[in-house]
Amino acid sequence: MTQALVIGGTRFIGRHTVAELRDHGYDVAICNRGEHENPFADTAVEHVQGDRTDDGDLADAAHAVAPDVVIDCVAYHPRDVRAATRIFDDVEAYVFVSSGAAYGEEAIPKREGETTLHDCSDEQATDDSEASYGPRKAEGDRAVFAAAADGVNAMSVRPCNVYGPHDYTGRVDYWIDRVANHDRVLVPGDGTNVWHRAYVEDVAAALRIVAEDGTPGEAYNAGDRRATTLDELVEGIATVLDESVEIVHAGPRELAAGDIDAEEFPLYRDYPHLLSTAKLSGLGWASTPPEDALAATVEEYVESDRDGSEHGPDREAEARVLGVLDTLA
Structure with a gap:
């Protein structure tokens, strides 16, 4: 052995x-x-x-x-x-x-x-x-x-x-917390960001x-063989939790109302970051479907004692941005 x-x-x-x-x-x-x-x-x-x-x-x-x-x-x-x-x-x-x-x-x-x-x-x-x-x-x-x-x-x-499961960085925890506890989730940019x-x-x-x-x-x-956008991550978490959330997009001007920089949001990156996995796949490696991987991730978070709210922008700052967006609607 x-x-x-x-x-x-x-x-x-x-x-x-x-x-x-x-x-x-x-x-x-x-x-x-x-x-x-x-x-x-x-x-x-x-x-x-x-x-x-x-x-x-x-x-x-x-x-x-x-x-x-x-x-x-x-x-x-x-x-x-x-x-x-x-x-x-x-x-x-x-x-x-x-x-x-x-x-x-x-x-x-x-x-x-x-x-x-x-x-x-x-x-x-x-x-x-x-x-x-x-x-x-x-x-x-x-x-x-x-x-x-x-x-x-x-x-x-x-x-x-x-x-x-067991990710101590809090990057996905933040988004799970927002979906689980708020009807409206603030996403920087237009939601098509890919990291x-x-x-x-x-x-x-x-x-x-x-x-x-x-x-x-x-x-x-x-990396996942099918990369997903930030919007797709939020939507996937909502599906696993059986929650209905409204995704609200905000650009730099709107985020400034909460004194938030877009890069404060976990898993946000202005320029796309995408790796080719063809070489690894050539060795016979295959990745888990993103929906299955996300389901296992969310399930472990719910059972853990971690608190995703401690990561990313402060919710009060996000609320100020949401308020500004509401006045512009």
């Missing part, structure tokens, strides 16, 4: 990756600091406690687990990838969880090996800000490519915005499939 090590493994992408690997017959171990509840504590999943940014801890995990496959869910800096590809240089597959944010060029769609990645300065490589996230992931990809050139079986998966999303279980499947069948030195985009 193949032994897998998931670096991370308890919160979101890692949690689903552990489940995916177990469902496909892998023995699985996780390595993390143990700061979050371990959903696999009462299972056969081994837990190796360690800080992945400590090379000694990572080497100890390599020795303790002796993995055939490593899925690296929490490599946020280029040095993390360089260290991991050095420590796990003899595994059958090392898969780095990169991001669609690694692309620095605006193109529709963004394609592996064709669309330009972000540059990454020395300062960005060690920064922790959101602004440097894409450049850091891009440099992590380049570390994967360099390791593969030296004979390491290293590959990369680039998901776009990941959503699904490509990826269902978390599909991302987990992508990581496994790339580990099994991917080519060292290659990157693979992951």
Whole structure:
């Protein structure tokens, strides 16, 4: 039986990756600091406690687990990838969880090996800000490519915005809360904005499939095979909740009445962000229909104790915008 090590493994992408690997017959171990509840504590999943940014801890995990496959869910800096590809240089597959944010060029769609990645300065490589996230992931990809050139079986998966059960980011939670608790939902722009999303279980499947069948030195985009607009997201949530809502669109002038910038809305992006998933599909990967993925996402949110209202613009500010729009109607 193949032994897998998931670096991370308890919160979101890692949690689903552990489940995916177990469902496909892998023995699985996780390595993390143990700061979050371990959903696999009462299972056969081994837990190796360690800080992945400590090379000694990572080497100890390599020795303790002796993995055939490593899925690296929490490599946020280029040095993390360089260290991991050095420590796990003899595994059958090392898969780095990169991001669609690694692309620095605006193109529709963004394609592996064709669309330009972000540059990454020395300062960005060690920064922790959101602004440097894409450049850091891009440099992590380049570390994967360099390791593969030296004979390491290293590959990369680039998901776009990941959503699904146990998503702690609140990006979809915000919209579920608005649909569940308000008759009118404010949407920036004309509702046709597309910021490509990826269902978390599909991302987990992508990581496994790339580990099994991917080519060292290659990157693979992951995202829903059918991208949906922001309006379609709201409408889909309403369908799952069996709620009737009015979507109200607002441009920059109307949003200014509530002192709101459009980019404060989760999952809003002025220029479309769309990844080609043809390369990953060529390995036999397929994605979950968006309506099924959204149903599972909403169901878990309803059962959770998370509060989506804490994300995005303040509802009172939104109400001021709605009031202005009513006077103009």
